[in-house]
Amino acid sequence: MSNLAIKIDIDTLRGYKEGTPRLLNLLKKHGISASIFFSFGPDNSGKAIRRIFRKGFISKMLRTKAPSTYGWKTLFYGTLLPAPMIVASDPDIFKRAHAEGHDCGVHAWDHVLTQDKLQTMSENDFESLYGKAAAMFEKISGCRPTCYAAPGWQVSEASLAAQERLKLKYATDTRGRSPFMPKYKSRSFSVPQIPTTMPTMDEILGLEGVTDESLPVVWIGLLNNEWNVLTVHAEMEGLSKLGVFEDFILRAKADGVRFLTLREVAEKAEKASGEIVAGCLPGRAGSVALQSA
Numbered sequence: 001m002s003n004l005a006i007k008i009d010i011d012t013l014r015g016y017k018e019g020t021p022r023l024l025n026l027l028k029k030h031g032i033s034a035s036i037f038f039s040f041g042p043d044n045s046g047k048a049i050r051r052i053f054r055k056g057f058i059s060k061m062l063r064t065k066a067p068s069t070y071g072w073k074t075l076f077y078g079t080l081l082p083a084p085m086i087v088a089s090d091p092d093i094f095k096r097a098h099a100e101g102h103d104c105g106v107h108a109w110d111h112v113l114t115q116d117k118l119q120t121m122s123e124n125d126f127e128s129l130y131g132k133a134a135a136m137f138e139k140i141s142g143c144r145p146t147c148y149a150a151p152g153w154q155v156s157e158a159s160l161a162a163q164e165r166l167k168l169k170y171a172t173d174t175r176g177r178s179p180f181m182p183k184y185k186s187r188s189f190s191v192p193q194i195p196t197t198m199p200t201m202d203e204i205l206g207l208e209g210v211t212d213e214s215l216p217v218v219w220i221g222l223l224n225n226e227w228n229v230l231t232v233h234a235e236m237e238g239l240s241k242l243g244v245f246e247d248f249i250l251r252a253k254a255d256g257v258r259f260l261t262l263r264e265v266a267e268k269a270e271k272a273s274g275e276i277v278a279g280c281l282p283g284r285a286g287s288v289a290l291q292s293a
């Protein structure tokens with residue numbers, strides 16, 4: 001029997017307001033608890049256009065039909081249009097996710113800013129952005145957040161050190177094979193990393209004959225680690241690809257897959273020490289934090 005933890009990232013206002021309620025309905029229908037990471041503050045998606053000079057960005061935008069996935073307005077937030085606040089636009093959606101027992105955590109205050117500028121941020125810069133998200137988390141739910149998922153799978157010494165100082169239960173900033181205690185640039189950190197083990201939809205859809213119909217089967221074939229983690233996006237699996245995601249859930253249930261949250265994985269799994277290195281993944285632009293081989 002395979003274990004699978006579903007990690008949901010919410011990056012944009014549209015993903016939050018339209019995709020998240022649909023994903024919550026789907027999870028409820030199938031009796032699944034997931035780990036859900038919220039971008040709380042401004043939706044500056046339009047500024048991601050800076051990445052246009054990064055290798056692979058345009059091909060990914062075209063392959064994933066970015067304008068229809070994200071909505072035209074989203075592509076101008078923070079540039080031609082003002083950046084709207086995400087969770088503050090409708091706190092009840094976050095409140096509902098928390099009340100329904102999902103493992104909720106911080107993805108970002110400002111997703112685009114953190115993904116693009118993390119390497120130049122000090123520990124204090126990082127903590128002050130995290131602190132804004134954490135304050136809103138606590139104000140709405142009455143609980144302090146204890147887990148974090150880095151935007152765009154980016155880490156730095158400052159982000160890892162801040163997680164340690166904040167005494168988080170776990171972080172999910174990396175791509176890899178198994179839960180581990182991270183070492184980065186020869187320093188060891190005490191917050192376990194629960195890596196995403198499977199490729200995301202936007203990395204493989206449209207490649208080598210992977211279609212909406214075949215993707216669920218491809219994912220099932222990749223449930224081959226002891227602790228499998230799949231990251232889905234409120235903007236994709238919560239909107240135009242909800243049916244594809246549900247097809248995968250149905251197949252996984254039929255195969256007897258056991259669903260659990262990343263928090264449960266962090267509690268149950270053995271964690272050997274492992275190095276975080278920067279590297280590239282097929283279908284993804286730029287470099288990400290990888291659990292080294």
Ligand SMILES: [Zn+2]
Pocket residue numbers: 009010011107111150151152
């Ligand atoms: Zn994200």
